[in-house]
Amino acid sequence: MSDVWLNSLITATPQEGFELAITLSRRGVKYTQPDTAVLKELRPEYAHSADALTAASHVIAVNFQTVAAANNYWRG
Amino acid sequence: MSDVWLNSLITATPQEGFELAITLSRRGVKYTQPDTAVLKELRPEYAHSADALTAASHVIAVNFQTVAAANNYWRG
Amino acid sequence: MSDVWLNSLITATPQEGFELAITLSRRGVKYTQPDTAVLKELRPEYAHSADALTAASHVIAVNFQTVAAANNYWRG
Amino acid sequence: MSDVWLNSLITATPQEGFELAITLSRRGVKYTQPDTAVLKELRPEYAHSADALTAASHVIAVNFQTVAAANNYWRG
């Protein structure tokens, strides 16, 4: 994966920061399984499992800690 | 999800901060599974599983760390 | 849940801070499943599972990080 | 549990800090299941499961972060 997809952790708003945390979480998956066809196949099962959705939200929360700290919590 | 739902991590009280952490945790789920009908279907099983409830509380705890740090722990 | 249950993260001692972390962990569960009858039903199974008890201790540990930081680790 | 078991997070050495992290992890279990007879019953299964032992080590690691920060990492 030689493309550039992450230039900065700084975002204008906390919501954009949260969305960046989602991107980071997905990239963590994609680096491990780069084949998007496989990822697409896994999706239906995944998106219908409460446990899997909670686990996804957990990873987002961890990445959001990083992005929020980077932005000094958008304190103003 | 183009609506604006997160303008600030600053809250008046720790309890409001905890409730914001819950919102963040649910949004993490919703970004992954935006279909509210599916989420509603998953709810009964989910809300009757001790493991799932503990996992939900775990995600809230991680997000509460972020919100609490943003608010300097409401020390002042 | 409109009652006020969390006014401050500051506690007199680390032990009270640990007990507040337990309260936070339980509240995370209760916001997700507010029906106390259901929670009571889940308890016997839960309290006899080593995995569930470890998971509960994990959530408490995460919340204790927050409470301990809020109190500057009761250093003074 | 009205006894006093935690007066301070400060320890003389990092190893004592690690052992305090173990105490915190066990207390997290004990507050949830105070019946020591039940805990004793769970032990054999627990102590022979690689997954359970890793999960226990994980909780200790989280609590050790707290204790280590409280002690400024025993740097001085």
Add this chain to the structure above:
Amino acid sequence: MSDVWLNSLITATPQEGFELAITLSRRGVKYTQPDTAVLKELRPEYAHSADALTAASHVIAVNFQTVAAANNYWRG
């Protein structure tokens, strides 16, 4: 494992930092199971499990917190 593989946590960009977090996550596996033949055998099952991929992304997120803090979040 006596080879030198980690000289610094400092990276030029956040993306390189994320990739270093992936390296750290893989090294954590490799120290536990150094036999690369075994690791190769585990890969197909692993890379086709949504739960395993989320768990991998979780570990990367934790390591990325460390690398990001080391780099002051590439703020400047």
Add this chain to the structure above:
Amino acid sequence: MSDVWLNSLITATPQEGFELAITLSRRGVKYTQPDTAVLKELRPEYAHSADALTAASHVIAVNFQTVAAANNYWRG
């Protein structure tokens, strides 16, 4: 376990810090199950499970956060 095994969190290099994080992770297991014969028995199953290896890497990542912070991320 009365032997001294942890005198300091300070290491010369990040790699030594990572290896200390592995030691901490293993000690967390060993305090819970001190019988090395049992640990040896668990090893084959453990070292051939992708989930167990990821979980091990996760614990190492958490401990590495602590060690890296203690060393100011080996920045200087």
